[in-house]
Amino acid sequence: xxxxxVVITGAFGGLGPSVIEAFARAGAxxxxxxxxxxxxxxxxxxxxxxxxAVFVRAVDLLDEPATRAWADEVLAxxxxxxxxxxxxxxxxxxxxxxxxxxxDWRWLQAALVQTTWHVIRAFAPALKAHRGRxxxxxxxxxxxxxxxxxxxxxGKAAAEALTLALADELAPHGGAANIVVVKGILTPQxxxxxxxxxxxxxxxxxxxAQALLFLCGEAAQKMNGQRLYLC
Numbered sequence: 325x326x327x328x329x330v331v332i333t334g335a336f337g338g339l340g341p342s343v344i345e346a347f348a349r350a351g352a353x354x355x356x357x358x359x360x361x362x363x364x365x366x367x368x369x370x371x372x373x374x375x376x377a378v379f380v381r382a383v384d385l386l387d388e389p390a391t392r393a394w395a396d397e398v399l400a401x402x403x404x405x406x407x408x409x410x411x412x413x414x415x416x417x418x419x420x421x422x423x424x425x426x427x428d429w430r431w432l433q434a435a436l437v438q439t440t441w442h443v444i445r446a447f448a449p450a451l452k453a454h455r456g457r458x459x460x461x462x463x464x465x466x467x468x469x470x471x472x473x474x475x476x477x478x479g480k481a482a483a484e485a486l487t488l489a490l491a492d493e494l495a496p497h498g499g500a501a502n503i504v505v506v507k508g509i510l511t512p513q514x515x516x517x518x519x520x521x522x523x524x525x526x527x528x529x530x531x532x533a534q535a536l537l538f539l540c541g542e543a544a545q546k547m548n549g550q551r552l553y554l555c
Contacts, residue, residue, distance in 0.1 A: 325350035325540065329402040332356050333385060333443055334411035336363040338511040339461065339529050343409060346533035348373055355398040355405075357383040385412060385439040388446075395446035405450035407457040407540040412439045417473045429475045436479030440486050448490065455498035457540045460487050461532065462503045464555055484551075491549035500548035502539050504532060507555045527554045 330347050334340055335356035341363075347354060348371050358364070361382050368378065379401050383394045398405060414435040416428040440460060451458060462480050469477030484503055491501035510526035535554055538544050 325352040325537065327351065327353065328406040328540070329353045329355065329398070329404050330540065331398060331405055331408040331447065332411060333383075333409070333439070334358060334413065335380075336361065336367055337411060337413070338513065339411050339413075339509050339532060341367045342512065342529035343411065343533045343536055344368075345371060346530070346537055348377075350537060352406075353377045353379075353402055355379045355381075355402065357381050357385070357394060359384055385442050386434055388442045391442040392446045395450065399450055404454045405447055405456055406454055407459070408443065408447045408451065409536055409540075410440060410443050410458070410460040412436075412443075413461060415473075415476055417476050419472060421471055421474045424475055432475050432479045433482075436476075437482045437486070440483040444486055444490050448493065451494055451499050452497040456494070457499065457544075458487065458490055458494070458501040459536055459539050460484070460501075460503055461509075462505050462551070464505060464507050464553075466505075488549050495548055500539075500544070502544075502547055502549070503551045504535050504539070505551050505553045505555060506532065525555075 325347055330352040332340060332343060332354060335344060336358045344354060344367060359382060364380055381394055383390055385391050412435060416432055450456065460483060462484050465473045465477040466480035466484050487501050487503055494501055506527040508526040510523045510528045512529065531554060535552055
């Protein structure tokens with residue numbers, strides 16, 4: 325990852341800090357975006373990154389013009405994009421399909437589908453130009469949905485479809501788009517808050533970060549349009 329430019333969305337959510345640390349230690353230059361930058365100083369302060377190696381912006385990925393403007397800023401700052409890691413997520417559910425709130429349906433479609441669509445459209449040209457990689461985090465629910473997760477599963481399935489379509493578009497240019505599949509994410513914060521819990525069905529954030537490093541590296545250059553299961 326030395327000198328590679330890696331874009332991370334949802335950078336300061338539950339998974340983001342582990343991914344930032346892994347790619348920073350691998351030598352990547354980082355373009356980081358989140359709606360809320362409240363945690364950014366704590367996360368970045370612990371890593372002591374060079375100012376010229378990190379570019380942080382508050383971006384509403386539901387706003388397509390703002391997303392495109394951010395992509396233009398990243399290119400103006402670094403001159404290229406080698407990878408985009410889309411970590412934006414969220415969950416609502418648990419009830420019967422017929423009782424699921426319309427508001428929650430709209431929220432999930434926005435968080436899971438619209439953000440993916442806007443990020444792909446904004447960064448696809450840059451990824452084509454430099455044989456770039458795109459990776460999103462998905463769920464086993466996208467392939468094997470349960471009724472209590474119907475809306476969430478539909479959103480993840482749609483985001484997967486967009487990613488696989490991008491894989492097809494990037495292939496002639498030497499790029500790739502892949503999917504990391506988990507049942508759930510075990511963050512360092514969760515482990516600290518509940519040290520005696522096993523979290524047997526969850527994948528540690530650090531393991532996901534290592535998988536993302538693999539998918540962005542030379543060893544995965546033949547992988548495109550694939551699901552990497554970490555569950």
